[in-house]
Amino acid sequence: MTDADLTTGERIRALRESRGMSRPVLAQMCGRGPDWLKKIESGERELDSHTLLLQLAAALQVADLSIITGTDSPAATAAAAPLGRLAHPGMPDIWAAVMTRSLTPAAAGPADPVALQGRVDQTWRLWHTSARNRTEVGALLPGLIRDGEHAVRTLDGEQRRLAQVALSDIYRLTGQATAYVAPAELAWVVADRALTAAQAADQPAAIAAASWNLGNILRETSYPGEALRVVEEASALIRPHLDGAPEDWRGIYGALQLHAAVTAAREGREGDAWRYWEKGDQVAKNLPAAYVHPSTVFGRANVDFHAVSVATDLRKSQKAIGLADDIDPDAMPSVERRARLWVEVARGHLQRGDRTAALHVMQMAHRIGAETVRFTPSARTVAADLWRSAPRALRPEAAALAVNVGIATA
Known part of the structure; x- marks a missing residue:
């Protein structure tokens, strides 16, 4: 079997095992239980959430989403994940x-x-x-x-x-x-x-x-x-x-x-x-x-x-x-x-489903330390989540934050 023949779940399992991570550990890093990840890896459940895909990419230290998805998932894109190693001119x-x-x-x-x-x-x-x-x-x-x-x-x-x-x-x-x-x-x-x-x-x-x-x-x-x-x-x-x-x-x-x-x-x-x-x-x-x-x-x-x-x-x-x-x-x-700190608070608001508060707090974090937010994967994950799921009235602000953090919004 070649890499092209692997399903998304099989790719996730291979990446996880190559990094020496247990299923419970990787699942917990995505805020899910091991049974959820087991179903994803076995193909019993489809990975159709872009937010979860980004979280998996961050946990597995994968910068290109296509390494995880191939072409078999509705969530698949060939775009680079806004995570992992980032470019800096210095x-x-x-x-x-x-x-x-x-x-x-x-x-x-x-x-x-x-x-x-x-x-x-x-x-x-x-x-x-x-x-x-x-x-x-x-x-x-x-x-x-x-x-x-x-x-x-x-x-x-x-x-x-x-x-x-x-x-x-x-x-x-x-x-x-x-x-x-x-x-x-x-x-x-x-x-x-x-x-x-x-x-x-x-x-x-x-x-x-x-x-x-x-x-x-x-x-x-x-x-x-x-x-x-x-x-x-x-x-x-x-x-x-x-x-x-x-x-x-x-x-x-x-x-x-x-x-x-x-x-x-x-x-x-x-x-x-x-x-x-x-x-x-x-x-x-x-x-x-x-x-x-x-x-x-x-x-x-x-x-x-x-x-x-x-x-x-x-x-x-x-x-x-x-x-x-x-x-x-x-x-x-x-x-x-x-x-x-404010990035952590924003993560807490997202866990509660309060995207309005999360966006407000992330804007504060960016005003305080623009480069800290731009070059911290957890901050970029929050910004990407808000870009894709902010309330309609706040989408322009969420898109502006994504641009400032360096996440493409095209």
Whole structure:
């Protein structure tokens, strides 16, 4: 049998199995039960919902819908799904900086790891405060990558260790700024280099932060079990050092707990999700009220934001909306994180069937962080759903949002 002979259901099953995903996991990611997916895969039920097709494409990391549908489904189109890896003009330069790393030190001046770390910290602040964060941070990353590599190669002793910490931060930031736009091979290289540099520095907080970053990539590429293993190991590594440790060490420990909470929620593990969230909540209670981790933005506001994410991923839409109602979004200094909060709220409204509210909230998210919405698959999924199913009176607004997000409406 050739690929052309496969039905939509057979294609979905083949894609699912090739990614090591169980039927219950994939079904849950689409908000359905395993029996529904079993019927789709066996051909007993037809896949005639374009929204569900988009959700399957997102979960399976497929950018071209025809890979799933072929020509045998009424929902089939040859159009690209508004999901997966997206184009960004900054990627070629970042790719060159990462993938053409020189094996010998460049003939450059002496490196100052303290100044390098200061530049990295400033770039993290830019990531969290700019509505065009991918573009503006992406323009700075090639230089940071090359300078970080130069520092590690030319310094020794304590200076080299400081440079390793800075380089790990640079690669973590690269992972954040290129999420969903970087080729898969670059995403894995960046994650590995961040962890390798942190381990070379032998600094628990840097290792934990790099593990948080690796966990993000594992979760987004459908390896939730591995993501949880990584963040739990990192938590165990840094936990003995927390008494009397700097606030940022406790901040990254808290961020690991929130990462685990969302990962468990996406797997439908409600008890585990809230248990991890409560651990993060306790960390925030033991930090100053105004504390915000410089890269993960862990703090009181982010713990509250994650409660909305957990409830939404568990499909507890009423709870998610109720939690969001009690949040002061301005308590979060990160523009990027505020935009993602409103995307989560929009997902909650869609789960309840309230497309009018979902559209209003998505418009807010786009005004706050245009590039965050444009380059986040879950946001693009919501925008695509609204474009196809918004109330008649709101279709022009839904179409305008789709255009702004980069989804074709022709």
